[in-house]
Amino acid sequence: MKAFCIDEPGKYSFKEIPEPVLREGEVLLRVKKIGYCGSDLNTWRGLNPLVKYPRIPGHEISGVVEKTASGVPGSIRVGDVVTAMPYTSCGKCWSCLSDRPNACKNNETLGVQREGALTEFVALPWEKIIDGKGLGLRELAIVEPLAIGIHAGKRCAPKEGEFMLVFGCGMIGIGAIAEGIRAGAKVIAVDVDDDKLGMVRAIGAAHTVNSRKENLAERVAEITGGHGPAVVLEAIGLPETFVQAVDFVAYSGRVVFVGYAKAPVTFDTKYFILKEISIRGSRGSGRPD
Ligand SMILES: [Zn+2]
Ligand SMILES: [Zn+2]
CATH class of the missing domain: 3.90.180.10 (Medium-chain alcohol dehydrogenases, catalytic domain)
Known part of the structure; x- marks a missing residue:
């Protein structure tokens, strides 16, 4: 063969x-x-x-x-x-x-x-x-990559009414967004591709931001009333968005990483402590996902 x-x-x-x-x-x-x-x-x-x-x-x-x-x-x-x-x-x-x-x-x-x-x-x-x-x-x-997204969404443990920011609306981001919506979270989806943002709006993302065209920090502050999202998922793998996840998340919030960064990432670790954030990884998926 x-x-x-x-x-x-x-x-x-x-x-x-x-x-x-x-x-x-x-x-x-x-x-x-x-x-x-x-x-x-x-x-x-x-x-x-x-x-x-x-x-x-x-x-x-x-x-x-x-x-x-x-x-x-x-x-x-x-x-x-x-x-x-x-x-x-x-x-x-x-x-x-x-x-x-x-x-x-x-x-x-x-x-x-x-x-x-x-x-x-x-x-x-x-x-x-x-x-x-x-x-x-x-x-x-596409079930396999979507399941990885669903698993990442579960690692976020989204709750009803919470703001959940997702960096990246590829297959994994979409799976996580679907899980956030299922849990009743208000999803803020971030990408640079308007077609992908249109797709996640269609499945129920409450807010979408094109980070190439809009000031992301301002939009996130505006949407969340200045608090920042309760949970942020990084599903791109860029050092820049790894850092933004910690910058944007609310005090006492949660950060989940599912994207593989292709280069080392430098953090100002004082925010881990000041914000008392929970940081989690998410890997692959299981049969329940
Ligand atoms: Zn794969
Ligand atoms: Zn093993």
Whole structure:
């Protein structure tokens, strides 16, 4: 079967590789659509520290069940349209033992530490398969990044009536915004792209700010009556917005980081203390997300 392979930064090839052989408890998927993640782009650019080359990318998957091995529950049937969780946790580290496998110390993700799904077929343990009934193949391929956003939104612990500021309205930002809206928070969505801002307004973001066209600090102060948002999520990964998250958040507020900063970030740490803020990371997603 054919596979798309990133041979080294900036170089790719189509390779002929053997079809996977199913083991007990595994499901063979015929791959239909693969989302191309920012982390794949970083692999292409040579900026993904977790990747070794050559690597087949692809972890945002939609596919059709082609075959099931013995040990797979009857609820998973040939012809089912599905998506899949691309992570494999170790089961032994502190996160795994604390029932938080999404933050596994030894996690392996398809297309990152393992060969990914930009191939014709992929074999996965049945526990990774998620039924896609009611969703199209394109929609199923964005379930994974949206789930990361939902998880980040939950890490924000938004409450009814609170202001929740989200930096970045990509797939992860949108997932978090949806979670904020579900919890009844008043979401302030920030991006530089008016189309993305229009989309999050359509799903119920209370306020949108184009930070390239408007004075963000002024708008945030105006919207929140000078208090700042109770919770801020950074879903871009820019050092500048990492710092703004701490600057903008209300006294005694919460800051959550889900974007990967590509450079070290310098903070004036006195605001951690003066504001008595809670700072949290958010990583990946779990099946409930
Ligand atoms: Zn991804
Ligand atoms: Zn682990």
